[in-house]
Amino acid sequence: MLLNEMGIACFAASLDKPEVSRAFAEWTGAGLPILSDENGDVARAYGTFDEEQGVASRWTFFIGSNGRILLVDRDISPTSHGGDILARVQELGMAA
């Protein structure tokens, strides 16, 4: 089931330029919007900015509808990404 259908707003984010994110979204056919945090301010606020590499670390934030952080997953693998996120969402009981 799609996360969006479960009533969860799902976003990917990186420091890529918006046009690169757009091409990447098209290429992957990802069903979720890819956000562009070009200057890294949001990544810094989330603590996921890797100063040495100049990119965001592969962290996933689960945010409750009250706006508070429920879980930070730092071990999600890129290959089983969707499945991992779904499993966490179910563990946390986030689905409406």
Place this chain on the structure above:
Amino acid sequence: MHVVRAEPTIEESEVHSVSAVDYGELSRRIEDGDGSWVLVSVLPRASFEAGRIPGSLNLPLAEIAERAGEVLPARDQETVVYCASPACSLAEQGVMLLRALGYTRVREYPGGMEEWTERGGRIEHTVLVTRKPAPPQASRLDRLRQALARMSPVAAFAWAGNQSLRVLFGIWFGTGVLFAFLYWGLGGGGAGLVADGSAIGTGLSGLSTAFWFSIATAMTSDYGDVSALGWMRLAVLGETVMGLLLFGSLVSKVLGNQQEVVLNEVYRLTYENRLGRLRTNLHLVLSELSEISGDCSNPAVPPRRLRTRIEGVAMIFAGEMQAVRDLVRGGTGGAGAAGTAGADSAALEALLACVAAGLEELSHLLTCLPSEQQRSGSLRRSLRRIAQLGADLCGTCAALPLTETVRSWMDRIHRLCHTLCDEPRLGDPAPRFELPGSDGRVHRLADYLGLQPVVLTWFPKAFTGG
């Protein structure tokens, strides 16, 4: 992610339909040599240099976003992109990315290097090393020189230097014995050893004289009581040369071993000295931490002041942890724990316990700061550094001959570091964001507050394999 491929819009499908270039067209256009278009390999530089379609430029996929403008200045020039084979998806990604960056006439050669080679297309290489062809005489001379170099005294000394003390002594003594028998057994006919004016006999006393003479020669000393006559002198010369080499190496080896013992002692003392100094410093950090901890519950102390003190102590702590890391991993100075295995594991344990206690105190202290203040620049940098150093210290990944206790302390430090930098913390309000999305809309966290949960998944870079 769940894959939902959007139906292409009409204009998109128009662009896509003319995108492919086949082998025939490509080879014809290369033959014609018209300069109106440009051929681009999106393979990594090494593959590009190993072999490419003639006249191609290189723009590796991962560099397109940054370097496209530099490599391909004209956005309206016809551009053909290729990679390794029909199975390789880099070219397709490259085409999409270039189009996204405003290149209007991008096409793909889907066959790639594989089809190009199979169908007999010419390949261009980058010659990385240009070798100077040497004239044949010189090469023969070189070979002779090399052979001589292998047999030179320098090479022999180098070889002897690599042998152990026992082996060297064995060879040296064996040489002495061998030559003793030679002097004793092969004498006669004007050649042989002479002692006190007459030839040494063939009896046991003759053998003992030969033995005495041979060992003295192997030690490169000559007492003048025995001398050699005839061709035997040549043998003596030979033994002297061998003795020089072997006995010389033996002596330098003994001295070198002693030097090593002294050096190890110096290392050990330096190590203990550093350990001691570090312990003192860490104790100071600890006492400062517990003092701040006392102020933490004191409402009279303003949070600003508290923050400054925590920032300061975190910075110093990070510095001390760096020293601990270097000490444990032998990072600098050569006097690492690896060199002094087990020498002082109790002291090391105490040191690591200090670090762990400090970390615990620090993580407790952070809870008394309001969360926005925790994330001030300097403090965050220090915490990040502490976490990194903690990860470096991590017991399970450091393959050092350390005792189990030290290892478990290192694991503990690693864990504590991890919780220290768990930012933003669970239960904290998620930082607000307002960012442009690939769907062309601007997304705000605020739009979902009170309505829907949000999952925000960060990834390093598009088009880099995940």
